[in-house]
Amino acid sequence: APPALALLPAAALRRRKSAPDSPAPRPSNVVKVQRLNAPSSEKDIYDGFYNGQPCVVAVAKEGNRSIRREAETLRRLQSCPHINQLIAFEEGNGEQCMILQRVEPLGHDLVEVTLQQQHSGRPMPLGQMRHYLLQLARACEEMRSHGVVHRDLQAANVLIDRDHSVKVIDFGVATVACDSAPDGQVWHAVHVTNEYSAPEVNVTPGSPSIDVWGLGIVLYSLCFAINPCRAQILLSAESPSGVCGRLHDMEGTHPSAAEAIEGLLRERPEDRWGLDDVLRWAAQAEVPASIGGGA
Incomplete structure (x- = not known):
């Protein structure tokens, strides 16, 4: 079988496709073991192996034209420890897939962490929230330095490893600034709803x-x-009946967390906190105990 196709610049991929004697590479080194996500319109996620090593395989659904762009975006963010790493991009036999870092425990995200905390009957400690926000703010700094905007930061898109380090995932709707796009291209933004x-x-x-x-x-x-x-x-800008307006009255909400939420969720971007504000707020982070007794 031909060798696996590692991620290449867009121009190189176009040259390879145009070579008449170059057969389409097959993702022969990819083994899909178990599906991890519910049916999706964009891609299917599998636990699997790549060249014998554990990984996560994201396979583009038919009609998904953004997976190569997502792979290129991740390739630009390889130096950030708080962004899930791209191992390779494979295509062949009518299939395109990203080979991604496998984060242990598998499938453990901030939604799961929050629900576990909720079931304990106690609010999440402020120091733990700061610990997560500190890492996410650093990930945002790294993205900003490469002209990348994620556009869908939410708890479900943040994986947590055994040591409570965060890994941002799912860059499917991310944008890349013109001067950072490959070959000077402008990547058109996907409409977000x-x-x-x-x-x-x-x-x-x-x-x-x-x-x-x-x-x-x-x-x-x-x-x-x-x-x-x-x-x-946005109701809270005019009335105390809005979400942010009620924060201080909600049982278990730490006043410092309420202040941060109000600073971050302001309608006008110029009125919002900046990353420096988040970093200052999160400076007193406390590292929680490892999940499952550590790696």
């Missing part, structure tokens, strides 16, 4: 302020185990 997304997500899709809002969504989820609706959030 999530009710919790920043007000400007489709107006200025390349604005880093979108991910600052996303940090507020994550923090809100850590407090209440649910993503708030944007319409409810």
